[in-house]
Structure formats: C-alpha cells, structure tokens
Amino acid sequence: MIDLAEDKPTNPLLRLGAQPIALTAAALFLLIVGATSIAIWRAYTGHAPETDRAVASRQLQVRAAQASEQLVEKTKGxxxxxxxxxxxxxxxxxxxxxxxxxxxxxQADTKRLSEQVATLTESVDGLRQxxxxxxxxxxxxxxVNRRKPGRRAHASARHRKSRS
Incomplete structure (x- = not known):
C-alpha cells in the first residue's frame, strides 16, 4: 500500500512556496515600508540626494572660483x-x-698719449744723438784760448744797462 505519510513535505520552505501570493505580498509590503522610511528619514534630516548634489556642486564652484582668483593674483604677481x-x-x-x-x-686717450710719448721719446733720442x-x-x-774781457768791457755793459 501506499503510505500517505511519506507524501507530506517536512521542509518549511516548501510550505511557503505553496502560497506564492502571500509571500510576494509580504515582500512587497517590506519593500514599500523600507523605501518610505528612507524617504521620510532623508526629508527630515535634510540629506536628500538632490540637496547633497546641489551643495557639492556649489562647493566645487566656490573652490573653482577661489582657484581662478588665486591664479589671477599669481599671474599679476x-x-x-x-x-x-x-x-x-x-x-x-x-x-x-x-x-x-x-x-x-x-682707449682713445691712451692711444693718443702713447703716440705722444713715442714722439717725445724720438725727440729725446734725437737730442741725445x-x-x-x-x-x-x-x-x-x-x-781755442779765449781772452777774458777786461774791466772796461764790464763797465761799458753796466753803463748800457743803466741807460735803458
């Protein structure tokens, strides 16, 4: 004979699989509750993704403006x-x-003076020669023995000086 006790599944997961609509409804309910709680939490704490992105983009703009101002100042410097x-x-x-x-x-003065020194040297050499x-x-x-002039010659020279 056929034993009916063996046909019943003992695994609890198999029992849940027998009611797929209830399982799907419970999963959907959990997802909706989770998404709603996340949305409410972000709305009250001010950390919505859109505001985070806006704040981040504003900060980037401010940093870029500061960097460009610094570059302008450095360029002027x-x-x-x-x-x-x-x-x-x-x-x-x-x-x-x-x-x-x-x-x-x-240099021109030095050359002129050198030429003058050379000319003077030639003149001195010529005089020496x-x-x-x-x-x-x-x-x-x-x-030749020369006769010394007498007193008379000296006296006449003095007399000429006194006339002048």
Missing amino acids: LEATQQESIDQLQVVQDQLLTVKRILSAQ SSASARATEAETPT
Missing part, C-alpha cells in the same frame, strides 16, 4: 616681477653702454 626684471635689465644695459663709451674714450755728435765734434776740434 608674475607680470609685476617680470616687468621689474625688464626694467632692471634695461638699467644694466644702459650702464653697460655708458661703461663702453667711457672705455672707448679712455745730436748732443753726443756735438760732443764728439767738440772733442775733435782743438780748443
């Missing part, structure tokens, strides 16, 4: 520094040109 450097470079270039002009003038040749000529010629 760099421009000022660059202009100062250009001005300083111009001053240095002007000073360099002045130094070059002074150096050129000094002529002096040496004159001495050599004196040494070769016999010396």
